Amino acid sequence: MNTMAIPAGIAELEEEMIALRHRIHAKPELAYEEFATGDLVAERLQAWGYTVHRGLGQTGVVGQLKVGNGTRKLGIRADMDALPIHETTGLPYASTVPGKMHACGHDGHTAMLLAAAKHLAQEKDFDGTLNVIFQPAEEGQAGARKMLEDGLFEKFPCDAVFAMHNMPGFPTGKFGFLPGSFMASSDTVIITVTGRGGHGAVPQKAVDPVVICAQIVLALQSIVSRNVAPLDMAIITVGAIHAGEAPNVIPETAEMRLSVRALKPEVRDYLQERITAVVCGQAAVFGGRATVDYQRRYPVLVNDADMTGLAKQVALDWLGEDGLIADMQPLTGSEDFAFLLEQCPGSYLIIGNGDGEGGCMVHNPGYDFNDDCLATGAAYWVKLAQTFLV
Numbered sequence: 547m548n549t550m551a552i553p554a555g556i557a558e559l560e561e562e563m564i565a566l567r568h569r570i571h572a573k574p575e576l577a578y579e580e581f582a583t584g585d586l587v588a589e590r591l592q593a594w595g596y597t598v599h600r601g602l603g604q605t606g607v608v609g610q611l612k613v614g615n616g617t618r619k620l621g622i623r624a625d626m627d628a629l630p631i632h633e634t635t636g637l638p639y640a641s642t643v644p645g646k647m648h649a650c651g652h653d654g655h656t657a658m659l660l661a662a663a664k665h666l667a668q669e670k671d672f673d674g675t676l677n678v679i680f681q682p683a684e685e686g687q688a689g690a691r692k693m694l695e696d697g698l699f700e701k702f703p704c705d706a707v708f709a710m711h712n713m714p715g716f717p718t719g720k721f722g723f724l725p726g727s728f729m730a731s732s733d734t735v736i737i738t739v740t741g742r743g744g745h746g747a748v749p750q751k752a753v754d755p756v757v758i759c760a761q762i763v764l765a766l767q768s769i770v771s772r773n774v775a776p777l778d779m780a781i782i783t784v785g786a787i788h789a790g791e792a793p794n795v796i797p798e799t800a801e802m803r804l805s806v807r808a809l810k811p812e813v814r815d816y817l818q819e820r821i822t823a824v825v826c827g828q829a830a831v832f833g834g835r836a837t838v839d840y841q842r843r844y845p846v847l848v849n850d851a852d853m854t855g856l857a858k859q860v861a862l863d864w865l866g867e868d869g870l871i872a873d874m875q876p877l878t879g880s881e882d883f884a885f886l887l888e889q890c891p892g893s894y895l896i897i898g899n900g901d902g903e904g905g906c907m908v909h910n911p912g913y914d915f916n917d918d919c920l921a922t923g924a925a926y927w928v929k930l931a932q933t934f935l936v
Contacts, residue, residue, distance in 0.1 A: 559921075567654055569639075571639050571640075575627065577684075578604045580683075583656065603696055608680070610676070621886075624709070625652045629649045629650060631649045649910060658920055674936075679707075688844070690883055690886050707891075709894050717900070721895055722871035726848060730807040735806055739802070740837075745795065755834055756796070763787075778809070814845070821838070853892050857895055
């Protein structure tokens with residue numbers, strides 16, 4: 547990233563941003579435990595003149611700043627939670643909490659938005675209402691949905707809402723935009739197969755749920771290869787099978803746990819229908835029965851075309867084509883910001899965390915957010931607010 551592109555006011559905050567990010571990194575908090583992080587965020591926002599609301603989504607923090615007479619309302623969201631991973635980076639600011647670390651960069655997301663919030667409060671060079679949303683529990687616990695259930699958009703109406711996530715493997719500080727389906731849905735399926743237990747010496751007198759599970763595993767893959775259109779993404783992962791304890795005993799039951807993903811809402815719905823039918827059908831063919839607990843978790847993240855175009859244009863006007871990731875493709879990971887986009891137009895974008903040697907993917911014990919992204923990400927939020935709130 548060309549440091550000349552960073553506005554002077556943001557560049558002056560870089561050391562403060564880095565120190566803040568390292569402070570959050572050293573004290574990671576898991577989903578709905580973000581008490582100290584929330585305190586830090588709220589204290590800073592209040593000091594800068596924001597009206598601060600706490601308690602949405604249990605530990606969420608929202609800061610609101612109104613400038614001028616403009617009627618437009620902008621929401622910008624950062625996630626705050628860490629992961630139950632033991633950090634192995636050996637960094638001076640590494641996690642001091644055993645078994646917990648910021649392995650997805652939410653410390654960086656929080657620091658970037660705080661820096662932007664400070665700069666915008668100092669300069670007040672926009673016209674309208676800015677809502678900075680610090681969300682808990684993104685990591686599998688649907689903190690975004692919880693904030694919505696607690697009245698996020700009723701209390702803080704937004705004409706548009708945006709979020710940013712760092713992504714290793716892409717050049718540092720470059721931005722990626724994609725309208726439409728950008729991230730996959732994520733559902734969990736728990737299957738209980740019931741047969742008839744018995745002795746391994748006389749299998750003909752039993753109904754083996756392990757054999758049924760084996761047939762189900764193979765049959766599930768035919769859904770992806772033969773039922774879903776080749777150009778439509780679908781992933782069915784059998785992540786766990788649990789059955790029995792003794793080698794000479796055919797168990798009564800077995801349990802399977804699946805992760806299911808899709809990039810189209812209609813494909814997501816079809817997968818639920820088809821998986822249920824295949825599982826129950828395979829169990830019946832082999833003399834058993836099955837129950838399917840289909841847990842719909844995160845929906846497909848769908849970026850609004852107009853808002854994504856606006857967000858991309860902000861980066862283009864500022865950095866030119868060199869500041870963008872060329873040919874951005876959908877991601878098969880999932881993100882609960884999708885819940886916010888179901889209720890408010892907006893866009894989810896990525897910022898490259900670096901593509902050099904020695905980097906690693908998120909959710910890895912050796913991961914660290916790239917401090918070189920902080921000023922760029924904060925400056926982008928400032929420019930987006932200045933563009934949208936006019």
